[in-house]
Amino acid sequence: MSKAKEAIIRTDCNGATVCDEEEDFLAKRGEHEMGSMIRTTGVLVTIFFSGSSLIGCSTPELPIGKAPKSVSIETVPLSPTGIGKTSTASTETYGNDEIVESQHFYTGPPHVLSSGKIAYLTFDDGPSESTSKILHILKKFGVTATFFVIGADTSEGRALYKQIVAEGHALGNHTYTHDYNRIYKSPEAFMKDVRRLDQLLEETVGYRPDILRFPGGSNNHLSWKPGGRGIMRKVASEVKKEGYQYFDWNVSSTDAAAPVQAREMIIDSVLSASRGKKSIIVLMHDNTYKTTTLEALPIVIKKLQAAGFHFEKLKKSSFTFQFLEP
Ligand SMILES: [Zn+2]
Numbered sequence: 001m002s003k004a005k006e007a008i009i010r011t012d013c014n015g016a017t018v019c020d021e022e023e024d025f026l027a028k029r030g031e032h033e034m035g036s037m038i039r040t041t042g043v044l045v046t047i048f049f050s051g052s053s054l055i056g057c058s059t060p061e062l063p064i065g066k067a068p069k070s071v072s073i074e075t076v077p078l079s080p081t082g083i084g085k086t087s088t089a090s091t092e093t094y095g096n097d098e099i100v101e102s103q104h105f106y107t108g109p110p111h112v113l114s115s116g117k118i119a120y121l122t123f124d125d126g127p128s129e130s131t132s133k134i135l136h137i138l139k140k141f142g143v144t145a146t147f148f149v150i151g152a153d154t155s156e157g158r159a160l161y162k163q164i165v166a167e168g169h170a171l172g173n174h175t176y177t178h179d180y181n182r183i184y185k186s187p188e189a190f191m192k193d194v195r196r197l198d199q200l201l202e203e204t205v206g207y208r209p210d211i212l213r214f215p216g217g218s219n220n221h222l223s224w225k226p227g228g229r230g231i232m233r234k235v236a237s238e239v240k241k242e243g244y245q246y247f248d249w250n251v252s253s254t255d256a257a258a259p260v261q262a263r264e265m266i267i268d269s270v271l272s273a274s275r276g277k278k279s280i281i282v283l284m285h286d287n288t289y290k291t292t293t294l295e296a297l298p299i300v301i302k303k304l305q306a307a308g309f310h311f312e313k314l315k316k317s318s319f320t321f322q323f324l325e326p
Contacts, residue, residue, distance in 0.1 A: 118279045119309040120318065121145035121301075122249065124174055124213060126286030127152050127160035133294050134286055135167055141301045143311040145169050147286060148213040148247075151176035151197050158204045165205045170313035172211040173197050173244070180215060184223035184231050187238035194239075210316045212244045219248075219323035236324050247314055249283035250321040253300070255293045256285050266296035271303055279319040280309070 123134060126149050138145055147164050149171060151157075164171055175183050175190070176197040183193045198208040214232070216222050223231045239246055251273040255261045266284075274280050282300075284293055301311070312318070 117277070117307070117309045118319065119274070119304050119311050120247075120279075120281045120314050121284060121311060122148060122172075122213070122247070122281060122314065123284050123286040124148045125150060125178065127157050127164075128286050129288040130290065130294060131160045131286050132163065134297065135163060135169075137294070137297050137301070138169070139167060141298065141305075143301055144313040145311065146172055146211070146247075146314040148172040148174035148211075149197070149201075149286075150174050150178045151200060153200055158200075161201060161204045168313075170211065170315065171201060171205065171209045172213055172247070172314065173201075173209050174213050175215055176200070178215045180220075180222045181226045183215065184227040184235065186227060186231075187234045190235045191238060191242060194242075194244075210244055211314050212239060212246045213248070214246060217248045217323055218246060232324055236322075245316045245318075245320060246322065247281055247318075247320050248323045249281045250277065251280045251282045253282060253284045253293065253296070255290055255296075256283075260289065261292055263292040263295045263299075266292060267299050267303065270296075270300050271307070274304065274307065274309070280304075281314070281319070281321050 121138075121143065123131075123145060126134075126147055131147075134145075147169055149161065149164075152160070161171065173194050174197075175193045177183065177193055179193075183190045194212065202208050214220065214235070218232055218236055220232065223235075227235075236246065251270055253261075253266045254269040255266050257265075270282055274282075284297075287293070304311075314320075
């Protein structure tokens with residue numbers, strides 16, 4: 001992204017709900033790093049003064065051939081490909097991917113940084129019709145990554161879970177239904193959904209992942225409606241108690257900030273947010289319609305390699321980045 005000022009007028013980013021997670025970060029960090037924030041009635045205008053990654057929230061997947069527009073999160077299928085059976089929308093939302101590493105809240109075991117810089121590529125919301133294409137690119141570059149998957153109890157879905165594992169990548173739990181209104185009702189409801197996916201994965205690939213990503217990230221506010229304001233803290237605590245480690249991200253590809261994000265925006269966002277960091281967890285999406293993520297991926301890999309990163313998959317003891325303070 002250029003150094004030019006960029007004004008982002010945040011309106012109804014996922015069609016149904018204004019994603020306001022970012023406001024927490026901005027408030028925490030103060031305005032000095034991000035430029036100025038001007039709040040107007042119902043609209044937040046954020047002005048960036050430095051090359052920074054676009055923050056935003058995801059848009060639900062759109063049927064092929066339809067122009068991007070506001071879509072109700074309740075009505076758009078997450079996996080319209082038939083790979084998954086769920087009928088919930090993706091409402092992935094972003095935290096501020098410019099947060100410096102010193103601000104991460106690491107509550108796992110001590111992490112020993114190997115020499116060099118590590119990139120953890122993560123793909124959320126699969127399996128989809130893009131999964132095998134992503135796998136093909138990763139194989140071509142000899143790169144391992146992490147797939148935070150949802151429930152897809154179909155023959156195609158099961159085959160893709162197996163392929164992810166067979167090709168050496170990590171599987172993480174991203175809940176079975178990805179349905180905010182269902183999973184964020186209570187810690188018990190969340191764990192029930194997580195275990196449903198665990199069971200499917202265990203039947204399919206032979207183990208239950210101990211790594212997890214919350215739909216929307218650990219600081220999402222969409223959970224407030226079904227579960228109240230303190231719900232994410234309760235859910236995160238339960239998840240830890242049950243032996244999972246959860247991972248947010250410190251680099252957003254911004255590929256969910258638009259139905260089909262510009263390829264150059266994805267590349268620039270990853271590179272600019274990676275600058276100055278030794279460990280990066282990169283948020284990307286495994287979604288049938290996110291064709292530009294696929295187009296950007298080889299270039300992102302090459303440029304991160306040129307910047308000195310090597311690629312690893314996440315495991316429970318890996319470096320993590322968590323938006324929610326313990
Ligand atoms: Zn998601």
